[in-house]
Amino acid sequence: MNPWNWANILSSIRIIATIPLLMLLLNDTAVSYFWAFWFYAIVAITDLLDGQLARKYGWVSNLGIFLDLTADKIYTAGILICLVATNLLAPWAAIIILVREFVVTGLRSLAAAEGVVIPSGRWGKLKMIVTILALGWIMVRANIDRAGWFNAIDVGGGLTWLSHLSSIVLWLAVLLTIMSGVEYIWAAREIFRQPPRQNQD
Secondary structure, three states: OOOOOHHHHHHHHHHHHHHHHHHHHHOOHHHHHHHHHHHHHHHHHHHHHHHHHHHHHHHOOOHHHHHHHHHHHHHHHHHHHHHHHOOOOOOHHHHHHHHHHHHHHHHHHHHHHHHOOOOOOOHHHHHHHHHHHHHHHHHHHHHHOOOHHHOOOOOHHHHHHOOOOOHHHHHHHHHHHHHHHHHHHOOOOOHHHHHHHHHHH
């Protein structure tokens, strides 16, 4: 199998696109938030497509799994830290989301060492979608609050009204983050009761 199939290329693009995205967020201006939103849209689309392509065309590989998981962690953690640094995101929200990522990564590593696969749960998938929407909404709101270019398409103030829902969507993302973390821990409960695999051999 050629390791550089489209699924892995998209994951690599996600990692590369994260660099200018984070630089734009830290710039903290109306223009930078406008372009950050579109870079973020590209990153989010590649996040949704690479796994689907890998499964559809049989491109699933260890390299692909590594690139996908690494890209997810880099852009999620980077965006959260930048939004906290620019006072667009409450630190507690970022801490909860990042702690959940560390917990899930630890559980998956433990499960893999024991020869067990913990599939993504329904709350985890929903959490991902809501978090993507919430972070994108925050960027749009930051642009509008700074009288940026999104104001030009804000017909009747509808976009401004929608952008202020970003706080509610963020609360929902945090709630789903907690629920999905609990879901992963529950799925791994049997592993915690077993002695380490190397002691069983």
